[in-house]
Amino acid sequence: YFFRNERQFDALIQHCLPDIAKKKTIKKLRIWSAGCSTGEEPYTIAICVLESMPLFPGWEFEIIATDIAPSVLDFARKGEYSGRRIEKVAPAVLEKYFTQDRRYPELFTIKEQARRLVTFHYLNLFKNPYPKDLDIIFCRNVMIYFDREYQRRLVAGFAGALSKGGYLFIGHSETLHSISEDFVYVKLLDSPVYVPKERANEF
Numbered sequence: 065y066f067f068r069n070e071r072q073f074d075a076l077i078q079h080c081l082p083d084i085a086k087k088k089t090i091k092k093l094r095i096w097s098a099g100c101s102t103g104e105e106p107y108t109i110a111i112c113v114l115e116s117m118p119l120f121p122g123w124e125f126e127i128i129a130t131d132i133a134p135s136v137l138d139f140a141r142k143g144e145y146s147g148r149r150i151e152k153v154a155p156a157v158l159e160k161y162f163t164q165d166r167r168y169p170e171l172f173t174i175k176e177q178a179r180r181l182v183t184f185h186y187l188n189l190f191k192n193p194y195p196k197d198l199d200i201i202f203c204r205n206v207m208i209y210f211d212r213e214y215q216r217r218l219v220a221g222f223a224g225a226l227s228k229g230g231y232l233f234i235g236h237s238e239t240l241h242s243i244s245e246d247f248v249y250v251k252l253l254d255s256p257v258y259v260p261k262e263r264a265n266e267f
Contacts, residue, residue, distance in 0.1 A: 066104045066145070067152045069204070069236050075252035076200070077112050080231045084199050085119040087229055092124040094198050096225070098189065099206035100129035103140025103182075104149060109202065110178040111161050128195050130187035137184045143174035189218055194225040201226055205235035212243065219244040223260070232258040 067073055084093065093113065097106040106129035113125055131137050144165075150158065150172055161178050165171040187194075189206075201222050207215050222232055223246035232247060233255075234240070240247055240258055247258035250267040259267070 065149045065152060066108050068104065068108075069255070070152065071253050072204075072233055072236075072255040072257075073108060073112055075255040075257060076109070076233075077116055079252045080200060080257075081113070081116045082119055084229065085116075085123075088199070091120070091122055092126070093120065094195070095127045095200040096195050096198050096202070097127065097129040098187075098201060098203040098222075100131050100136075100140060100184070101133075102136050102149075103129065103143065103184070104145070105129075105202055105204070106140070106182045106184075107143065107174050107178055109200075110181040111157060113181060114161070114178060125181050127182045129182050129184045131184075132186065132188050134186060137186060140184050143179055145172055145174070146170045189221070190214065194221050196225055198226050198230060200231045200233070202233045204233060205238070207234065207238050207243075215243050219246065223247065226260060228260055228262060230260065234258065 095109055095113075097109060100106050106127050109127055113127070129140065131140075145162075147170065150162070153162070158172065161175050162172040163175055165173065203218070203222065207218060210218065219240060223244065226232060236256065239256075240249070246261060248261050248264045250257050250259055
């Protein structure tokens with residue numbers, strides 16, 4: 065559903081995006097939602113970016129959303145949501161970024177301004193090459209489905225894909241402890257976030 069583990073998105077808006085806007089010299093923001101499922105996560109990220117737009121004058125934006133299941137990618141591309149999927153969306157945000165269906169008023173469609181920031185692609189995390197030069201990676205509640213060896217391969221791939229000033233968001237119940245030494249844990253607004261180990265002294 066939208067804004068799942070909302071404090072992570074608070075950290076994204078209040079810390080990560082301002083930090084990237086201040087420090088990055090190339091005016092292009094690249095974010096990857098790995099294991100995007102039915103699209104709520106990448107569209108939530110798009111809303112956060114749009115709410116932070118004053119930080120990014122003249123920037124390009126690319127939110128890459130990938131999954132291994134074609135059926136969920138088709139659902140995500142439609143951008144139509146109802147019920148529990150949108151119950152955590154604040155009324156003002158719902159009005160600003162969604163269009164309510166006239167025939168089926170319980171159905172809300174994500175507006176073009178958010179939709180155009182997101183591209184959906186099929187990607188097998190263990191067979192296909194990863195996007196590169198990423199500022200932020202979201203991979204939440206995906207690692208729990210893999211054994212330790214596959215988790216290590218996954219996170220090693222993230223280390224190669226993320227820029228030196230980047231951020232990695234994983235699920236609240238997940239950890240990189242004993243999985244990777246490429247990242248260090250930082251706590252932003254009570255949210256678990258990982259950054260490349262070279263950034264350890266920044267926090």
